[in-house]
Amino acid sequence: MESKLTTSEESPMNIPAHIAIIMDGNGRWAQKRGLPRLAGHRAGTENLREIIKACVEFGIHYLTIYAFSTENWGRPADEVDGLMHILEEVIDQELDELNEQGVQLVHIGRLERLDPVLQEKVEKSIYLTKHNKKLTVCIAWNYGGRDEIVCAIKRIIDDGLKAEEVCDDVVSNYLFTKGIPDPDLIIRTSGEMRISNFLIWQSAYAEWYITPTLWPDFNRDELQKAIINYGQRERRYGLVIPCQDE
Numbered sequence: 001m002e003s004k005l006t007t008s009e010e011s012p013m014n015i016p017a018h019i020a021i022i023m024d025g026n027g028r029w030a031q032k033r034g035l036p037r038l039a040g041h042r043a044g045t046e047n048l049r050e051i052i053k054a055c056v057e058f059g060i061h062y063l064t065i066y067a068f069s070t071e072n073w074g075r076p077a078d079e080v081d082g083l084m085h086i087l088e089e090v091i092d093q094e095l096d097e098l099n100e101q102g103v104q105l106v107h108i109g110r111l112e113r114l115d116p117v118l119q120e121k122v123e124k125s126i127y128l129t130k131h132n133k134k135l136t137v138c139i140a141w142n143y144g145g146r147d148e149i150v151c152a153i154k155r156i157i158d159d160g161l162k163a164e165e166v167c168d169d170v171v172s173n174y175l176f177t178k179g180i181p182d183p184d185l186i187i188r189t190s191g192e193m194r195i196s197n198f199l200i201w202q203s204a205y206a207e208w209y210i211t212p213t214l215w216p217d218f219n220r221d222e223l224q225k226a227i228i229n230y231g232q233r234e235r236r237y238g239l240v241i242p243c244q245d246e
Contacts, residue, residue: 016184025190025214070144102134109143145200
């Protein structure tokens with residue numbers, strides 16, 4: 001179900017119920033400033049706080065963020081360790097405020113490769129916020145779209161489903177995102193034009209918005225631009241929309 005956004009420049013308009021973001025450009029943001037890559041990741045994490053608040057303000061129901069992919073394990077060990085430390089810091093420092101704001105935290109992906117202490121903190125944050133309804137933030141951590149589909153296929157086989165029983169709804173219920181509606185709008189920052197193994201199944205009919213803005217600079221106003229752009233589009237889902245005068 002879509003909500004409405006009203007601005008001083010725009011009349012009320014449809015906004016996406018679910019926004020997913022590929023938060024790209026942290027490294028380039030740091031490089032432009034002569035800083036280490038990890039400083040860019042920290043700046044990107046700080047920026048996320050503003051975007052979450054903006055999503056609550058705009059009445060968005062679901063926000064999915066691509067925080068760490070299955071391929072990111074191939075990055076330098078110090079960068080991976082730093083990202084894990086940032087995740088732990090965010091949980092320790094932001095969890096209570098997010099809970100007070102009515103934000104529900106959900107993890108999509110695998111937790112197995114995380115340190116057991118960090119796994120426990122992630123699971124605690126999910127449990128603590130599970131009844132919150134203001135905004136659901138889905139954190140894609142150690143997530144890959146292909147890995148998700150392979151996991152779903154394995155579970156379908158393990159459960160003994162027959163070929164004729166498998167349909168779109170069945171597959172959706174075996175994905176990490178079970179119970180979460182597909183994204184209406186996917187935003188990719190930094191101008192890159194690729195999907196990067198993100199929500200392959202779920203993005204089938206999502207609208208895409210590519211911006212050259214690097215993620216640490218993607219603020220409330222940039223998010224509003226993306227939402228307004230989305231509201232000007234006609235979603236067809238592969239169909240032909242009849243003319244109104246017919």
